[in-house]
Amino acid sequence: MPRQRWIACDVRAPHARARLGRGRERPxxxxxxxxxxxxxxxxxxxxxxxxxxxxxxxxxxxxxYLGIGIALGQDGIAHVPFDNAELTQVIxxxxxxxxxxxxxxxxxxxxxxxxxxxxxVLALVGVAVSVGVTASAxxxxxxxxxxxxxxxxxxxxxxxxxxxxxxxxxIPLPRRVTGTLEAESGFxxxxxxxxVVAFSTAGxxxxxxxxxxxxxxxxxxxxxxxxxxxxxxxxxxxxVALPASGLYPIAVMAIAVAAYAAGALAHGSGFLAVYLAxxxxxxxxxxxxxxxxxxxxxxxxxxxxxxxxxxxxxxxxHELGDDIVPALVIGLALTMVARPLSVVLCLVPFRVPxxxxxxxxxxxxxxxxxxxLATIPMVQGVEGSERIFNIVFVLVVxxxxxxxxxxxxxxxxxxLGEESGxxxxxxxxxxxxxxxxxxxxxxxxxxSRMHGVEVAELRLPAGSAxxxxxxxxxxxxxxxxxxxQHGDELLVVATDPVRDAAERRLLAVGRGGxxxxxxGTDGAPA
Numbered sequence: 001m002p003r004q005r006w007i008a009c010d011v012r013a014p015h016a017r018a019r020l021g022r023g024r025e026r027p028x029x030x031x032x033x034x035x036x037x038x039x040x041x042x043x044x045x046x047x048x049x050x051x052x053x054x055x056x057x058x059x060x061x062x063x064x065y066l067g068i069g070i071a072l073g074q075d076g077i078a079h080v081p082f083d084n085a086e087l088t089q090v091i092x093x094x095x096x097x098x099x100x101x102x103x104x105x106x107x108x109x110x111x112x113x114x115x116x117x118x119x120x121v122l123a124l125v126g127v128a129v130s131v132g133v134t135a136s137a138x139x140x141x142x143x144x145x146x147x148x149x150x151x152x153x154x155x156x157x158x159x160x161x162x163x164x165x166x167x168x169x170x171i172p173l174p175r176r177v178t179g180t181l182e183a184e185s186g187f188x189x190x191x192x193x194x195x196v197v198a199f200s201t202a203g204x205x206x207x208x209x210x211x212x213x214x215x216x217x218x219x220x221x222x223x224x225x226x227x228x229x230x231x232x233x234x235x236x237x238x239x240v241a242l243p244a245s246g247l248y249p250i251a252v253m254a255i256a257v258a259a260y261a262a263g264a265l266a267h268g269s270g271f272l273a274v275y276l277a278x279x280x281x282x283x284x285x286x287x288x289x290x291x292x293x294x295x296x297x298x299x300x301x302x303x304x305x306x307x308x309x310x311x312x313x314x315x316x317x318h319e320l321g322d323d324i325v326p327a328l329v330i331g332l333a334l335t336m337v338a339r340p341l342s343v344v345l346c347l348v349p350f351r352v353p354x355x356x357x358x359x360x361x362x363x364x365x366x367x368x369x370x371x372x373l374a375t376i377p378m379v380q381g382v383e384g385s386e387r388i389f390n391i392v393f394v395l396v397v398x399x400x401x402x403x404x405x406x407x408x409x410x411x412x413x414x415x416l417g418e419e420s421g422x423x424x425x426x427x428x429x430x431x432x433x434x435x436x437x438x439x440x441x442x443x444x445x446x447x448s449r450m451h452g453v454e455v456a457e458l459r460l461p462a463g464s465a466x467x468x469x470x471x472x473x474x475x476x477x478x479x480x481x482x483x484x485q486h487g488d489e490l491l492v493v494a495t496d497p498v499r500d501a502a503e504r505r506l507l508a509v510g511r512g513g514x515x516x517x518x519x520g521t522d523g524a525p526a
Contacts, residue, residue, distance in 0.1 A: 062308050062367050069312015082313040085378040091310055092372035095303035097274055101256035102300030103186055104278025111179035118350040119183035126342035127188050130157040137333035142326040148384050154195040155374050155392050156334055159185045160367025173416055177356050181363055189369055190272035191215055200377040221268025223276055229259040230280025237286050248288045249295030252281055311371050320390050327394035335399055339364040355414040362410055365403055366396045438499045440492040444484060449513035456480035457514040464494035464502040
């Protein structure tokens with residue numbers, strides 16, 4: 001019998017027993033399409049308005065979107081019948097690609113580089129520890145079979161960057177904490193997906209070292225392809241001026257998706273490939289970067305909204321009653337034992353202070369990824385897969401509801417949320433191909449220390465100059481003695497050789513003021 005490969009990034013279930021709807025098929029008409037568009041637009045508007053509610057209450061937005069899906073589902077007010085796990089998995093994979101791409105584009109290399117090794121250990125060794133502890137609790141305390149217990153342990157071992165940073169986005173934390181959490185959430189999806197697929201398709205794993213070898217090989221292939229695609233894409237975008245600025249965001253997202261596809265086709269981890277390719281693109285100083293970042297952020301929100309609403313439609317609340325207590329027991333073992341143990345074992349060798357370890361232990365929020373991964377055993381026809389899905393769903397909702405609002409409080413108690421600093425400047429870059437230069441535009445935010453600095457005191461490198469200032473709707477050419485103010489929009493022209501140096505100097509002055517050079521404030525992305 002040929003040895004089976006555990007490929008994490010392919011949806012392979014042509015004969016899977018998905019939960020398919022039994023309604024009679026009807027021809028789709030224009031009237032039905034209009035109704036569908038109206039319903040989708042209303043759901044999106046409600047979901048966007050719900051972002052404000054979640055931001056004020058401190059709850060991760062996933063709970064709001066899941067609530068919308070449940071309200072529209074078979075037990076809700078709309079009574080929409082939907083039970084297609086296979087379709088949910090396919091759409092969920094596509095949404096995860098977009099979410100990982102958006103997360104990679106927002107990952108700053110200056111924050112990740114010092115903690116890259118610790119984050120990688122936490123994403124690999126930490127996942128193994130978490131799977132072992134959680135699966136043992138599911139088997140001995142809840143009474144699940146080992147296969148079901150291992151699947152649940154693997155499913156809930158992946159953290160969710162969107163859930164974590166939707167709560168912590170208003171709390172400035174040390175770079176080591178944010179960098180570790182962000183890199184871990186981007187890295188641990190890949191090994192977790194591989195484990196879930198392996199446990200769901202291969203049955204009992206007799207030779208565990210073969211599974212470890214498969215995981216290492218797929219991660220290596222995915223990492224190599226992701227870095228290569230990201231570097232080639234960044235090089236091409238920086239040397240080829242596109243005819244319209246709106247094409248840059250589309251090109252960046254297309255390169256990120258291509259990295260996923262290439263990694264999956266090469267039998268590697270497509271999720272790791274898309275994250276690394278996006279991280280390379282996000283730190284490559286691409287033209288029109290703020291517009292690209294905003295476009296990716298919008299796509300990420302759209303993917304989260306659609307994915308969470310769909311997951312809410314899939315769940316049947318009337319079937320959750322018998323699985324609430326097992327979910328609470330497994331979640332308690334995960335939150336209070338597995339996660340802290342994995343953090344301590346992985347981060348103590350790196351001499352991470354105990355306060356940061358405590359915060360990162362509590363910040364292991366579970367979001368969309370575990371619920372999507374819980375559809376894999378359903379599609380593969382694993383016995384008890386519907387119970388696995390229900391347990392994971394209850395666990396994610398309950399413990400996100402408990403951990404999310406308390407994260408800011410814990411950060412303040414541990415004195416990790418009291419640092420304040422100047423906000424980074426959002427610098428837009430447009431290539432001037434025929435003039436061999438760049439036009440940089442930026443707005444001075446309210447917390448920037450560039451306020452009160454004269455134009456001459458910027459000390460921009462030779463070959464760059466502030467050409468225009470827009471203040472309160474009026475534009476003027478500044479003098480060397482013009483004092484900059486909060487809210488000013490600056491247009492800076494820089495020749496190609498000094499473009500990066502000019503941007504670094506602007507970022508440095510934004511953080512350190514006119515004495516940035518002597519105070520040691522650099523222009524590395526914060």
